[in-house]
Amino acid sequence: MKHKISVLIFSIIILGLLSVDCHAQLLIEKGKVQYKANPGEHVEDTVTIHNTSDKAMDIRVYWEDFEYVAPFDGNKQFYPLGMTERSCGKFGQFSPQEFNLPAFGSKKVNFSVNLPQDAKGTFNGVLFFEKRDESTVKTTGFQLVTRIGCLVFIDINGSSKGAQISGISAASDRILGDFENKGQLTLFPKGTYYIIDSEGLAVDRGEIKALYLPLAAKAEFSITMSKDILPGSYTAVLTFDLDGGDSLVKEVDFTKDERGQTTITATRD
Secondary structure, three states: HHHHHHHHHHHHHHHEEEEEEEOOOOOEEOOOOEEEEOOOOOOEEEEEEEEEOOOOOOEEEEEEEEOOOOOOOEEEEEEOOOOOOOOOOOHHHOOOOEEEEEOEEEEEEEEEEEEEOOOOOOEEEEEEEEEEEEEHHHHHHHOOOEEEEEEEEEOOOOOOOOEEEEEEEEOOEEEEEEEEEEEEOOOOOOEEEEEEEEOEEEEEEEEEOOOOEEOOOOEEEEEOOOOOOOOEEEEEEEEEEEOOEEEEEEEEEEEEEEOOOOEEEEEOO
C-alpha cells in the first residue's frame, strides 16, 4: 500500500511540474489558417510565434498530418508527415527549421505549399513549433516537450461542396439529427436554430455545437429546447452556415404534449 501511495504522489508531482512549465510559454498568432487555391498553385504565408517567458528557448519546426475523428467535435488524430491522403505538409516547405527564441521575443516563420496539378478537395496539415526542456531530465527523469501548432487548410477551387441533414428524431426535450459531408471539402458547419409556435412567434433560439467534418464524415447534432415551451405545435428551423455564402436549412415540425414528450410530425429542406 505504501508503494502504491508513493507512486501516486510521484505521478501527481510530475503532472504538476508539466502543467506549470507548459502554461502559456509559447503563443502563436495564427492557430488556424484557411486558403483557396487552384491545382498546381503555390500558397505561402508567415506565422509569428512568441516567447512569453523570461528564458530563451530553442525551437524546432516541422510538419505533421492530422485528421478529425468521431464524434467530429474538434478532436484530432495526428500522424507522421505524408501518412494521410490529403497531406499538405508533404508538399510544404518552411524556414527556418530551428531557431533560438529570446526571452519575451518573437519570430516569423515562412511556410509554403506547392499543390499538385491534380489536386482536389481540402489539403490540410499542422505546422508544429516544439520546445524541448533538457533541464527536466535532471529533476524528474523525463524530458518535457512543449509544442503548439498552426492548422493549415487549403480548399482547391472547383471541388464540390455539399451536405445533407438526415435522421431527424426526438428525445424528450431534444431534437436530434445527422449532418453528413457529401462533398470534397472539409466543412466547419456553424449551426443555429429558432423555434416558432403555431402563430409564427419565436419562442426559443440558440446555437448548435460546432462540427468538424472531413470528406464523407457524418456527425450527430442536437438541440435542447427551453423548458418554458408549453404543450402545442411548433416548427424548429435549423440553419448551418457552410462558409462562402452557402448554407443548409432544415425545418422540423413537432408537437410537445402535456408530459413534455416531443414528437416529430414532418421535416422539410
